[in-house]
Amino acid sequence: MAVTPVAPARPAPRVADPDRRRRRRSATSRRHLTFVLLAGPNIALILAFIYFPLASNVYYSLLDWRLGARTADVVGLANYVELFTSSRGFDVWRVTLIFTLATVVGSMVLGLLVALVLDRNLPGKTFARTAVFAPYVLSGVGVGLIWLFIFDPRIGLLGHVLRALGQSSPNWFIDPTLALVMVIVVYVWKNLGYCAVVYLAGLQSIPKDLLEAAQLDGAGPVRQLFSVKLPLLGPTVFFLSVTCILSSMQAFDILRIMTPTGNGTNTIIFEIFLQSFGAYQRAGYSAALAVVLFVVLFVVTAVQLRYVERKVHYR
């Protein structure tokens, strides 16, 4: 019996009625009980299997501990020091920065172009939108495999095209720089549809009369884009940049499938996995990386919340 409290039809009598008050109090506590019954199991699951593991991670990060071993040594902050001072740790930051910047800029710029193309009432519009969006919800493993077939120097289509042009196919999997370029291309391909769809929603909320007015004043498509559309897309661009940073920093499936042991593609999230479950089994160091990643993501989100609260209310 969960019913929203309705304003009483008659004004409540001034005289305190103990019976009535008791009834109201028991109604309130029954509502609270219902709430706990309905929402409790969810909260219990989330606390037990997300918050508790996260907290234990902080403790693990202070240990020198092989995954699955019964004993571990407490080493304090040594794992954190290693991440910020060793050359391998430095490389992780470099790769993370390149991968995140390239994928965020790539999918946001290309996504905008695609959205501008699809923002027309032409036949096949819905199908084109669906097609562009589909890669975003495909399994990362499936996408990784699809592109392995394209990049493979021996049987891949890219190799055949290059050979037809008189070039030999580079080995994308052996050269670390090329491997990083490869996973960036594939990640942008997968994520672009999400950006395009969000831009399309933003473009459609631009008042048509603004664009018509610009057209009457003699603004061509390019001028309209830079003087009308882009300024009005400001909040969309900001929202996308934050969600794309968050998801790029968590990209894992494609990296693991296309470069299984990490070869110039060790972003922080991939390194967390490789250190713990790969050949090293250094669960303590891996946990320290996870804590640092969490702090970074937290800061990015906090910046977004502040900015959104301040800026987006102008509408």
Added chain:
Amino acid sequence: MLTTKQKVWWALGTVAVLVYALFPVAAIFATSFKPSSELTSGTFLPSSPTLSNYESILAGDAQELFLSSLRNSIGISVISTVLASILATLAAYAIARLDFPGKKLVLMTSLAVSIFPVISIVTPLFNLWRTIGLYDTWPGLIIPYMSLTLPISIWTLTAFFRQIPWELEQAAQVDGATTYQAFRRAIVPLAAPGVFTTALIAFFIAWNDFVYGISLTSTSAARPVPAALAFFTGSSQFEEPTGAISAAAVVVTIPVVVLVLLFQRQIVSGLTQGAVKG
């Protein structure tokens, strides 16, 4: 109005976008029908199409690897989707309609989860599962999938339920319906689309998961398809079952493609909710 020349340019642009998006998928689809002798031929379409790759994963050599993982994937994804949808619906209903002192905190607790890196939960869970015996079992994946999908489901459903005109329920009761009838006839039809969209997204998350799948399983007892596919590639350095992999990749992506084609609108609105309003 567009001139004819402009129309041609936009049409060309659309075609380019379509090729960009569909070509890779089409390529692997075509590859999956190639016999092994044709894999290096370099033609896009197989000249003598064959079903042998599908036979090998569904009935032949690779079937042990693939069929059991397909069973695991379907079972685990469906169970966790159903359970998470039921629990999230109850919680979202409570948050949207009942007063509770800590309501905001409950909502924030679940929203905050969306920024946590999933991978940082894996090592602790691996440890916990080994201790309590859930490692390499169905519940060992169903539980993390639920805790992964619950927060986003609660969040989207709460937003959805808040928009439902709940007065309809009282109106129906005034018209003589019982409490149950009022709920069944007036509220369920309005709430169902939201629950459905949420369930679809929860299914995608479970079906596509890879991190938990490779870290929390070790045998075909619980290993889902994405993890099994990684195992395919890893174990086959010398003789690559390329054709079988392409067929398996098609099988694992088909359900998602079909769902996207059928429910494009719901999925897009569910995933991009709040994007424009900030």
